[in-house]
Amino acid sequence: MSNAEQPILMARGIYKTYRLGKVSVPVLRGVDVTVPEASFLAILGASGSGKSTLMHLFGGLDRPDRGVPGAAGDAAKTGQVLFRGTDIATFSAAQADTYRRQSVGFVFQFYHLLPELTVVENVIIAAMIRHGRFGYPAADVDKRARELLTTFGLGHRLGHKPAELSGGERQRVAIARALINEPPVLLADEPTGNLDRVTGGQILDQLEEYRRAKRLTLVMVTHDQEIAARADAVIRLVDGKVVGQMPAAALAGG
Ligand SMILES: Nc1ncnc2c1ncn2[C@@H]1O[C@H](COP(=O)(O)OP(=O)(O)OP(=O)(O)O)[C@@H](O)[C@H]1O
Ligand SMILES: [Mg+2]
Known part of the structure; x- marks a missing residue:
């Protein structure tokens, strides 16, 4: 199978346990997920279900359990996250960096914008972090940031500070920031969890339009069955x- 035909993301047999002193909290116990390129996967589950x-494992922000060989029971278990068929744990430090900056974008429930920066600066800074000192033309980044913000309906708010924006507007900035480097995958952890239904729905409409146009792969955590029903698949x-x-269609009526 060529890389082009691989699912863009896979979780294979993932175990994740948090250890706090002597207490271990097993959170993921053999999780398998396949995310086809350009699809929308919704993740449902009770609070605390992992x-x-x-999402952190998918994004390379954390690792599955180490899986001690020969240990008893779950302690031997580990698991992999595969990006286009490659186990991300095998990436060099530089590749892992590239993966986190360019292959995946993150959006969280709380927007984490920098309060001192304007809307457009909050988006540009993500591109600067990617390109570092390698002289990505500033004018280009600025233009793309403005275009992206306009796509998400913020063309009239470019010079505002986050404190001057509504929650929905802030989340649109966070989405533009996550997409400025055009990652093939967007990981969104309850992106509309803090917003009213109408605002959340509008943002999802804009994201869906963008996703289809760019063939973006979207993995979204949500508590909301109605949102999940818009996905291609639900776990x-x-x-x-x-x-x-x-398939998300299976949620209808349930
Ligand atoms: N860094 C950590 N150290 C210890 N335990 C943790 C840590 N992060 C999460 N946990 C525990 O792991 C479990 C899963 O947490 P997680 O945040 O993945 O749940 P969640 O499904 O996202 O919940 P929510 O819907 O409330 O956001 C919880 O019991 C949580 O207390
Ligand atoms: Mg959570």
Whole structure:
């Protein structure tokens, strides 16, 4: 199978346990997920079921359990995150950096914008972090940031500070920031969890339009069945495992 035909992201047999002193909290216990290129996967699950943990693993912000060879039971288990067929744990430090900056974009429930910077500067800074000192033309980045913000309906707010924006507007800035480097994958952890239904719905409409145009792969955590029903596929985390990976249509009526 060529790389082009690989699912863009896969979780394979993932175990993740948090250890706090002597207490270990098993969170993920053999999670398998396949995310085809350009698809929209929704992740459902109760609070504490490990949704954010799984997103962090997908994004390379954390690693699965080490899996001690020969250990008893779950302690031997580990698991992999594959990006286009390659286990991200095998990346060199430089490749891992590139993966986190360019291959995946992150959006969180709380927007994490820099309060001193304007809307357009908040987006530009993500591009500067990617390109560092290698002289990516500033005028280009500025133009792309403005275009992206305009796509998300913020063309009239470019010079505002985050404190002067509504929650929905702030989240649109966070989305533009996550997309400025044109990552093939967007990981969104309850991006509309703090917004009213109408505002959240509008943002999802804009994101869907962008996603289709750019063939973006979207993995979104949500508590909201209505949002999940818009996805191509839905998984639910229960007791550390994935219960079914089903087409979102299966949610209708359930
Ligand atoms: N860094 C950590 N150290 C210890 N335990 C953690 C850590 N992060 C998460 N946990 C625990 O792991 C479990 C899963 O957490 P996680 O944040 O992945 O859940 P979630 O499904 O995203 O929940 P929510 O819907 O509330 O956001 C929880 O019991 C949590 O307390
Ligand atoms: Mg969470």
